[in-house]
Amino acid sequence: MYFFEKTKWDRSVIAFIYLILGIVLLLFPKQTLSIATRIIAFGIMSLAVIYIVMFIIKKEDRFSADYFYLIISIVGIGLAISMIISPTWIIAVINIVVGIVLIINGIGNFSTTVMIRKDDKIWWAFSILPIITFVLGFVIMANPIGMAKFMTRIEGLSLITDAVSTWIIVYRLNKFLS
Numbered sequence: 001m002y003f004f005e006k007t008k009w010d011r012s013v014i015a016f017i018y019l020i021l022g023i024v025l026l027l028f029p030k031q032t033l034s035i036a037t038r039i040i041a042f043g044i045m046s047l048a049v050i051y052i053v054m055f056i057i058k059k060e061d062r063f064s065a066d067y068f069y070l071i072i073s074i075v076g077i078g079l080a081i082s083m084i085i086s087p088t089w090i091i092a093v094i095n096i097v098v099g100i101v102l103i104i105n106g107i108g109n110f111s112t113t114v115m116i117r118k119d120d121k122i123w124w125a126f127s128i129l130p131i132i133t134f135v136l137g138f139v140i141m142a143n144p145i146g147m148a149k150f151m152t153r154i155e156g157l158s159l160i161t162d163a164v165s166t167w168i169i170v171y172r173l174n175k176f177l178s
Helices: 002-027 029-057 064-085 088-115 128-142 148-177
Strands: none
Touching: 002 029, 002 148, 029 064, 029 088, 029 148, 088 128, 088 148, 128 148
């Protein structure tokens, strides 16, 4: 019980972040994908350039790890350039990660509703949203490249559903713990 009491605020804050992100993804799918891909690409490129500069500056006492970082940095720059030129594949990876997060959250929220079923006569009604979250996670992972804009809107809707589900679960959990 202490664990649930301690994590209810964490879950609420994460739900709020999911809600905001879900609304942004729902309203601006193409722009969000483009911006996210470019931010990730520039982050990778910046890190790679830093490692290359460090390699060049550090001429003495090079270890095998330094050469490894150099190779990884060169690959990273190529990766970043490909992400800027053709972001489709990174969009697929993002969709898969979001799908996994929704599946995990759906399972977690469903297990919480099952846990409080003894003291809540309508627990099954509150189990519907976690089940929807779980199913939407699989829907997102089914075709991550084919319909990126549509999938981004589904991700946004799924994150909103997850946020509402989490808030309802936290509310019901508060009543259960009281």
